[in-house]
Each structure stands twice: as C-alpha cells, then as structure tokens.
Amino acid sequence: MADNKDKKVLNVPALRFPEFTEEWKRIKVSDLLDFYSTNSLSWEQLEYESNEPYNLHYGLIHVGLPTIIDLTKDKLPSIKDGNVPKKYELCKEGDIAFADASEDTNEVAKVVEFYNLDGKKVVCGLHTIHGRDNNKQTAKGFLGYCFSSTVFHYQIRRIAQGTKIYSINTRNFSEAFVGLPSKSEQHKIATLLKLIDERISTQNKIIEKLETLIKGIRDYVLNNKLQNTTKKKLGELCTITTGKLDANAMKSEGLYPFFTCAEDVYRIDSFAFDTEALLVSGNGANLGYIHYYKGKFNAYQRTYVLSNFIEDIHYIQIYLEAYLHKRIALEKSTSNTPYIVLATLAEMPIIIPSIKIQKDISNKILILKSKLITEIYIHNCYKDMRQFLLSQMFI
Template identity: 50%
Template sequence: MRFPEFSGEWEKCKVSELLDFYSTNSLCWEQLEYDTENISNLHYGLIHVGLPTMVNLVQDRLPNIKDGNKPKNYELCKEGDVAFADASEDTNEVAKAIEFYNLNGRDVICGLHTIHGRDNKDRTVVGFKGYAFSSTAFHNQIRRIAQGTKIYSISTKNFSECYIGIPSKVEQAKIASLLHLIDERIVTQNKIIEDLKKLKSAISERLFNAIKGDVVVLEDIGDVVKGKQINGEFLSESGKYYVMNGGIEPSGFYNDYNVEANTISISEGGNSCGYVQFNACPFWSGGHCYTIQNTTDNVKTEYLYQFLKSKESEIMKLRIGSGLPNIQKKDLAKFKITIPNISEQKVISAFLSSFERKADVEMNFVNLLLEEKQYLLRQMFI
C-alpha cells in the first residue's frame, strides 16, 4: 500500500548500517523517581507499556534518576533517536521500539534492557523509524532470530541480520504523519472514554449517596455463589463461553457455561478482587469468582449492578490477606444495599447504563483505529 503520488523502489538497508548504537545503563526502578529536574531515564518497561511509538515529552512522562545514581558515562538522546526493548516473554514484544519525537528540552538517556540507536547519516526523517521498526515486516525478522526459551532477547549484533525499507524523505514524512495522526486520535479517544467513566462515577456516587429506600444486606436479596475452578489445560484462547476467574479480563474460554446471561460477577481473589462486572452473555464462573443469582422480585439486576459498581471501592475494602488478597463470601453477603421502589430503580439503571453504552461506542471506535493502524503497519512497509 502506497500513497499514489510516489513511485520507484525503496532502498533496502541493514539496520546495523542505518543506525549507530550507544551504551545504555542498568538503573532499576528503585533508582528512579518522577517529577524532578534530574536527567530522565528510559526503562524498558515503559517501552512495553506506557509510551506511544512517538514519544513527545510535552505530554509523555519519563522517570528521573535519583540523586547519587547518575551513570559516569552516558549518551544523551537526540530527537529522532530510537530505543528498542531488548527482552520480553513474548516474541511479538522483543525489539518493540519507540522514537523520540519531541524531547521538549529534556536530557534523556536510555536504561535497563534497552538498545539506543541513532541515524547519524541523516537518511531518515524524525518519526519514520519508530513506525518502520513497529512494522510487521521488521518484527517477522525479529521473531526468527530472537533467542531464549522463557525470555526472548536480542542484541545489537542481531541488527546485522535485519533490514528495513527506506523511501524518499518526502514519502517517509507522509507515512509518519498519517500514522502519528492515527496515534493522536487514539489518545483523544481514550481520553474521551476516561472522562465518560469519571463522569459516570461522579454521578453514581452522588446519586447513590442521596438515594432513599430500604437498607438490606446482599444475602437478603440474592444468593452469593462461588464459581467452580477449571484447570488451565482445559481452557482455550477463543470459544463461545469466556471464563471469569478473579480478574478484570477473562482468563480463557471453555466449551460450557455455569452462569446464565445478565448476571453480576464479583472477583473473589487476586489484585482485582472486588471488581464488579455485568455479564450480558452466559459464561463460566471460575474458582475465584462470585456471582449474584436468584435475586428477589423487588430488585432489578441492572440497578443492583449499578449500585455495587458505584460502591466498588468499598467492596474492595473487604479484602483480607496480603500476598494473595481475597474477599470472604460471608463478608460480601453482609454488604449493605439501598433499595428504592422498582420504578426508581428502572430510571436510575437506564440513566447510568446510557453512559456505559456511550463508552462502549467510543471504545469500539478505538478498536477500529487500532485495527487500521495495524493494517497500515502490515501493508505500508517492506
């Protein structure tokens, strides 16, 4: 795929001939902190999670080196420099790259498990390399040469075996501009979704704090049912019925379900215990998952979900244990619920559900943008 105004072959170039590489440091998170004026340090964990392909320090954050930990020798990053994560448990994440698009006057160095590269020959424009090194064509090469069993890794020597395609600078700039605009739109969409969630949360808190009605405990209006554990060997990566098992996301898929659609689940154990979810489809409730079943006629399930969701932080305070926290069934069963009349429940649940539907629409748009970006990363590079 190509913009129609360009023609001619791209130059095929070894990565080791395009980039010069500089030494990096091995500072760990304990030696870093945020929001100081010290030198900023790129930790490989931020390449995997937290930073976009084009790093703009006007809006993106990097930690700073704590006093007394500055390396003796280092190379300051320049705009247009790239950094790769040299290790990962996933071959798709090995050599994941970012490019410093705008340093905003900050001094930045590359740290633990990163590879710092620079195009000293000025063959590329700022913004092109980050996307070229994120392309499918590049990562297919990396997957073939990444070494390891549980942890996969690369070194600068591997870049003598990898190639990228380089078009004219004008074409590079147009490709980078398109992908950067998509990235910025994704950031905007995520901000819209986050603001919708905050708005709904604030309205829910105010609404339920003022609501009048009978105060009962959860076990008075429904059964708190603990799920049934399934060994991981029986789970698959896709299927008809998802499995909820003590997390925010499904832990896999199974060929059967033990809970009907339109049921509330609450995570029983792990770091997310207390997380409340409404399940519109049948699913399998695992060993670290509670469901609320057989609710009484005077309670709408949608209202109960919205009430419990608004009180999620209070439910999480029921946790016991430190290493692997959990919520006891007896404690959850005694959680207090305010129940207004049915008509008021319907109005409240319909109003709050509208925020969730709006957030779902915006999230679907984010997913479409992500699909579009991945498609372009597959089709626009050689």
C-alpha cells in the same frame, strides 16, 4: 491506498499510497543505525522533577510512552543529582530507543522515537538500546513505526535469547533487516500513523473523563441522595452460585458467551445459564470485576453468578461497583492467587432505596455507560487499524 498483495513485485509492502511505485531498499539494522552507551540507573535514582537531564527507563517504553515521544506532551523522569557521566550520549531528535528485555517475546525490542525533545537533555537508561541514523537515510517519525512493524518483530522473536526473560543486544541487529522507501513515502507513512496515534490518545482521554464522570455521579448519588432506605444482605436479594467449568473450556468460535475471571468475555459451545445476571470475578488479577449479561451463557468455576434479583439489577451492579472492592480488600483470602469466598458476597450489606429511586439512578448511569462503551469501541477500532497498517505497510 494501493494493494500490492497479488503483484509479483519484490521489496514493496502489501499496502502503500498509490503515488509510490518504486521498490524499497532492504538494509541491515546494524548498517542503518549507530549505537551509543546507556546508563543503568534504577527507578530509585530517578524522579519526576524539572531538572535535567531526563532519563528513559525501559519500563516506560513497555507501559508508559507512545511510540513517538513529544516532550511538549510526554513526561520522562529526571536523574536526581542531575549529573550523567560524559560517556553517555545525549539523545537527538530522530534517535530511537529499544527496550532490550521482556518476559514477552512480542515486547522485546519495543521501541520509541524521540520526535520532539523540546530543547531538553535526555539520555537512554536501564535496559535500553540507543540508536541513531547518522547517515540521515530516514524521515522523522518513520523509524519508530518501522521498528514497531509486524515484520520487524517476527525477526526479533527468532533472534531473542532467554527462557523466562527474553533479551537482545546490539550484535543481534546484524541479523535483522528493515525496508526503506523514499523519504517522501517514509514521511507520508509516519504522518498517517502519527495521526492515528494522536486519535487513540484523544480517545483515551475521552474514556478517562467518562469513567471519572460515571464514578463521580455514582459516588455522589449513593452517598448523598439515598432516602427512606432499608439495608439487606446481597444473598437476600438474589441467588448466588458459580460456574462449573475450567477456564480452558473456551472455544474461539463458540455460540455463547463464556465468563471467566478476566475482563474479556470469551466464547463456548454450550450454555449452563439462561437468565439475567451479574458475573463477579472470584479470583485473580481482576478480583471483583463485574459483568452484566442477559441470555444464554456459561461460566468458569471461580466466577460467581448472581441472578433472580428482587430489586433492580442495574442498581445492585452500580452499588457493588462502588463498594465491593472495599469489602474484598478487608476479606479476600490470599495464596498464589487472591480469591473471595461465597460469604464475602452473600453477607455484603446493600442499601436499598425505593424501586423508583433505584431505576432513576441506574437509568442515568446506564446512559453514560452506553456512551462509554461506544467510545471504547471507537478506541479499539483505531487500535485495530493501527495494528493492521503496521502489518501491511512495511517490509
């Protein structure tokens, strides 16, 4: 690809295919798109059935759908009674739909494009803005990525209105611009990004299958293959303590891992532990999530640190991953933030087979977990690539 960052050329992206050299045209979104009325049907008025028309709810844009919708693969809910008032325009291929509201300014105007409707009737629903390029200035697939680009969302963040909930409306699009290259360049950009999205989707399926396989093997072994066992409390098998720090103690360039109650691992400048340990989230949305780490690290004050194991640490982690959430569901304390107390862990019964069986189980699971980590890394690389291209290939 050609890198145009240092060239004194107006109206071209920083990164583009080398065969294209002409400048892009800048156009107001309100001049590019015509807008149509949308319905306000709630989730309760929708269902996943085969009857038409289908309805695009804004919640699906935020969490459930790819940028490019292909109804041969993607699912939309249908309207229960099958009837939509005539004033609602049926979607056409190439139409786009924005989510008009979000608690996160980065998610306002999140967009999908109807790439392949598979002959189905679809209408845009609650908190969506339905747009169409009636002048045929854009290639199929381009608008979905253009309106997902970093430069477009910089504009939306300045325009969005609200305090706790941020929103936009069709009038705001007179203040936002996009860049349009030739249709052949649009097509090539859209094709590249669509291929990356398809690869990300494939990685998601690989990860889901591996997670299901790991869980299935783990549950089968723990429920059917443990013989000559003893039962001990977790507190008898290890030392249980907590970190001492606030979550905001993290330093982005710190030397050591910093474990909080999040799935992500952060960094910090100092360490309080130098050991092999399991780190268990003690509160919040990830209550009971377990990390394994060996070496120097630090921990948040509501993160439990389990160390000095007298049995195989990986077997104990596998056992906790299978059964800790059931125990938490029975014993967790709730307030604004759910949390577990020390006794929830210390008093938890653990079924202990021979050390040979423990290691045999943990070795097999660790091989699959290693494969899973690799696939997640590949997935994240594709996501980073996608985000980089969205930040560099548009104006």
